[in-house]
Amino acid sequence: MDDWMRWLVVAGVLVVLELFSGTFYLLMIAIGLGFGAIAALLGMSVPVQVMVAAVVGVVATELLRRSRPPMAVNSESARDPNLNIDIGQTLVVEAWQDRQARVMYRGAPWDVELAKGAADGAGTFRIVEVHGSRLVVAPA
Template sequence: MSDWMNWLVGAGILVIAELLTGTFYLLMIAIGLAFGGVAALLGMSGALQTLVAAAVGLVATAILHRSRFGRPAKTDATRDRNVNLDIGARVAVPGWQDGRARVMYRGALWDVELGPGALPEAGDYRIVEVRGNRLIVSNS
């Protein structure tokens, strides 16, 4: 088997492994191996082929790490609807005392606080955040 074929077989194995694991980092290393195959096709020595594969793999991995795909999104779980399904639900607040109230929600009593810019009036409110056993609500 030729050198370029070995590089491409290695890249193919990494692409399959990436499909099984779901990480893009193996794909970046596979791109480096593919470039090693191109270097072999151009007739470079084994050391230069390895250097090209390593350099391209490292650069591709660094670019991926700096992109939005390489880092998990930093979201506040107390405000994220994907984490807490109570976000966006409505509660009826009968009255307020110093910006706080107690309401029946999902069969239990909850402490409720006004969110920023909310007015302390009796009525329906939307849950915008959950902090422990407190619901933070807004008029909107």
């Protein structure tokens, strides 16, 4: 078996493994191995083939890593209506006790607390934050 065939067999095995892993990193290494096969077809020595495969694989992997969009870091995720459908919804609070209450919301009892600076009193309130199972509300 010629060198270029070996490179392509190993690249094919990596492509199959890639199908099971669900990442693209093995595919990038397989691309590098494909370039190793091209180097073998061009008659380059085995050390040069290995270097070509390694450099192309590393470069392709690094390009893949850099091509990902950055993970959105939202320090205000408790207030983001795009992440939580409860933000902006209204509820009725009958009575407050130490700026906290227990209300029925979406068919279940929830702990509610007033947002900073909000005045307590019975009435309709808008949800401004969600912390676990605790709703932070402000007057609507």
